[in-house]
Amino acid sequence: MSIHIILFKSALLCYLAATVLYLLHVVARKEKPGKIARWVLLGGALVQLVSFVLRFAQVGHTPVTNMHESLSFFAWCLVVIFLFFDLRYRLSVMGAFSSVLAVITMLGSGIAPRAVEPLNPALNSWWFPLHVTFAFLGNAAFAMAFGAGVMYLLQDRMLKSKRFSALYYRLPSLDTLDSINYRALTFGFPLMTLGIISGAAWAESVWGTYWSWDPKETWALMTWFVYAALLHGRLSIGWRGRRAAIFAIIGFICLLFTFLGANLLLNGMHTFEAFQSTPY
Amino acid sequence: MNILVVGLSHNTAPVEIREKVAFSPTAMAEPLQQMLALDAVNEGIIVSTCNRVELYATSREPERAIIQLQHFLADFHKLSFERIEEHLYDLHGEDAIRHVLRVAASLDSMIIGEPQILGQIKTAYGYASEFKTAGLILNRFMHKAFSVAKRVRTETAIASNAVSVSFAAVELARKIFSNLEDKTVMLIGAGEMCELAARHFINNGIAEVLVTNRTFSRAEKLAAEFNGRAVSFENFRDQLHQVDIVLSSTGAPDYVLEAKKLSEVIRLRRNKPMFLIDIAVPRDIDPKANKIDNIYLYDVDDLQGVVQANLKERKKEADKAEAIINEEIVQFYRWLSTLEVKPTIVALRRKLEELRQTEVKKTLANLSADDKTAKSIDALTRALVNKILHQPTSILKDAQNSEDGDAYIDAVRTLFDLPVPVADDSTATDGAGQKD
Incomplete structure (x- = not known):
């Protein structure tokens, strides 16, 4: 087993353990597991960081050139962004959500093809890591907004219908969920914008054109507009609560399609196959 | 040495019986000394609350001691033994220990998790120490009971959800706003429950209180009491957009607040949520208001429903508490057997x-x-x-x-x-x- 696989599996195990601990805390309401969970999650993130650095040293480029690598990198971004939010909010329900999502992403990464083919020279640019890091961190922030949005809708529905399930006692207040939604948006939107700009700059440096309307670019732009609308609504029209939650959910669905759908279903230069072919 | 419990509680006796066997808190010396004078009894504590009267004792002859204690309870209150016999329970050994731990942890209370019982047992123990009727075993046992009660309180959520209507309102507000410190509450009309709820809100750090009433002088009086501001009944609607929480209990036959007005208010507030509590019957606020985004309207029945749900949640937590108690019984037995x-x-x-x-x-x-x-x-x-x-x-x-x-x-x-x-x-x- 290569060192890379060992590190990958240890990180996955950490995330899995954190998930169990967070669920123990949220469902069975035990205090200690919740506290341990964030350290386990942090441990997993550090292990993965080491794995990226080693991988970078080994192949000499940013290791997000196939589905396996990019899903794994996305899981890492999720965990990092959650830990960042956790500094302020200390919400184990968000922890449970993030660690579950990270585990699913890691599992997806585990079954995705991990062959490293000869590299497209286009990727050998400093714009590439910038583009990917901005985009992925932005996506992770939007995932937080999505999680908070779903929880908001659940909590809002229970408060309106006055029928409380066990979940009611475990979810935080509407105000907290709404403010996470807003915070995530204010982080995610600039990151996504930077991601798109750096991507365009990279495209210009490699292909001589900023924008070529490939499917992923089109979808990313659409998603960007959804989030722009939400940000605008929040700042100038006083959108909040339910509507903001719904928008965050729609935005994230678009994002998922941009990220996965465009790679799996549509053809364009963002697909991993395109990475390995000659530039056009 | 055996630990005994003899007594009755809300589970076994109606209030007519309970009030007859209750002990006056101002005169505990006499009953305690009489109890200790029973020849089969070595140590004694008397717990007397409105929901239970219980004698805790230690003895080397449990059967005899139980009969003596039962008769003591009747004789002291000049009741015939037959009168209270059917309501009495007696426990010894592990059952007695479990019972006392459960009582202290508020698992046997009429409202599970209510906090008073622990204080009442502490007071009862205080009298027993004062009159020196608690010895080595009961001293140790009572301290065990206090620590178990504390453990249950910190390790389970048994007391965490409100079981009174007025406090349920405060908790709901926390589920909506999370922080009450910069929020404004408005009282429309007056009423006992309304005032009680307002007081809970104030104790939880609400920033401002507005009071309105058809009779302005009453509004002023209540406002003075709450350190708030009186608003005339004619223009209170114009101030609603500054209000986060509304407590309404007027005697008006019609709605005081219509849904249409409230959707205007929410627009003025740029969708900042509002929590409306309508305690009046007939109701003051149009129930349709609950359909408006960011408005949460609760009437009396809704609050009752919340209380019921909370009670159910407490019962779930009670199972965890029982497990803690079982653990502690083992520990205490270990000491007792030494x-x-x-x-x-x-x-x-x-x-x-x-x-x-x-x-x-x-x-x-x-x-x-x-x-x-x-x-x-x-x-x-x-x-x-x-x-x-x-x-x-x-x-x-x-x-x-x-x-x-x-x-x-x-x-x-x-x-x-x-x-x-x-x-x-x-x-x-x-x-x-x-x-x-």
Whole structure:
């Protein structure tokens, strides 16, 4: 087993353990597991960081050139962004959500093809890591907004219908969920914008054109507009609560399609196959 | 030594009976001393609240002590024993211990998790200490009960959800706003429940209170009481957009607040949420308002429903508390069983014998003495140990029948650092439960 696989599996195990601990805390309401969970999650993130650095040293480029690598990198971004939010909010329900999502992403990464083919020279640019890091961190922030949005809708529905399930006692207040939604948006939107700009700059440096309307670019732009609308609504029209939650959910669905759908279903230069072919 | 409980509670007796056997908190000396005077009773505590009257005691003759305690309860209140007999329960051994721990942890309360009972038991224990009717075992036992109650409170959510309507309103507000410190509450009309809820909000740090009433002078009076601001009934609607929480209980036959007005208000507030509590019957606020985004409207029935849901949640937490109590019972039994005479003497002898043998061995190794000397040394030390142990052993043997016997046993265990027997073997629990 290569060192890379060992590190990958240890990180996955950490995330899995954190998930169990967070669920123990949220469902069975035990205090200690919740506290341990964030350290386990942090441990997993550090292990993965080491794995990226080693991988970078080994192949000499940013290791997000196939589905396996990019899903794994996305899981890492999720965990990092959650830990960042956790500094302020200390919400184990968000922890449970993030660690579950990270585990699913890691599992997806585990079954995705991990062959490293000869590299497209286009990727050998400093714009590439910038583009990917901005985009992925932005996506992770939007995932937080999505999680908070779903929880908001659940909590809002229970408060309106006055029928409380066990979940009611475990979810935080509407105000907290709404403010996470807003915070995530204010982080995610600039990151996504930077991601798109750096991507365009990279495209210009490699292909001589900023924008070529490939499917992923089109979808990313659409998603960007959804989030722009939400940000605008929040700042100038006083959108909040339910509507903001719904928008965050729609935005994230678009994002998922941009990220996965465009790679799996549509053809364009963002697909991993395109990475390995000659530039056009 | 056996721990006993004799008494009645809301589970077994109606209030007409409970009030007859209740003890006056201002005159506890007499009943406590009478209780201790019962010849089968060694120690005693009387817990008397509006929901229960219970006698906690220790005795070496549980059956006799229980009958004496039952009659004491009737006689003291000049009731015929038959009158209260059917309502009484009596417990001893493990059942009694579990019962007291459950009572202290508020698992046996009419409203599970209510916080007063622990204070009431502490007060009862206070009287018993004051009049010196609690001895070694009940002292230890009560402190155990207090620590278990604390554990249950911190390790389970048994007391975490409101079970009164007015407090449920505050908790709901926290589920909506999270932070009440910068929020404004408005009282429309007056009413006991409304004022109670307002007071809860103030205690939870609400920033501002507005009061309105058809009779402005009443609004002013109430506002002064809450350190708030009175608003005339004619224009209170114009101030609604600054208000986060509305408490309404007017006697008006029609709606005081229409849904249409409220959707205007929410627009003015740029969708900042509002929590409306309508305690009035007939209702003050159009129920359609609940359909407006970011408005949460609760009437009396809704709040009752919340209380019911909270109670259910508390019951779930109670299972966790029972597990904690089971754990603690084992621990307490372990200690109680150390107060048995026979195992204490055996442990004491064994300890000294071990010491003797080690020392003899050490000495002989250095001496390289002949057989005869060795035998003499062995005999000498053996005799010494026996002589030393003679008096303590006979005192311990008599201790079974004396008042402060347990204190001697406890002292010996402490002085000689005797090991605590392992509790999970059945002799330990049986010993404490029945051997006397």
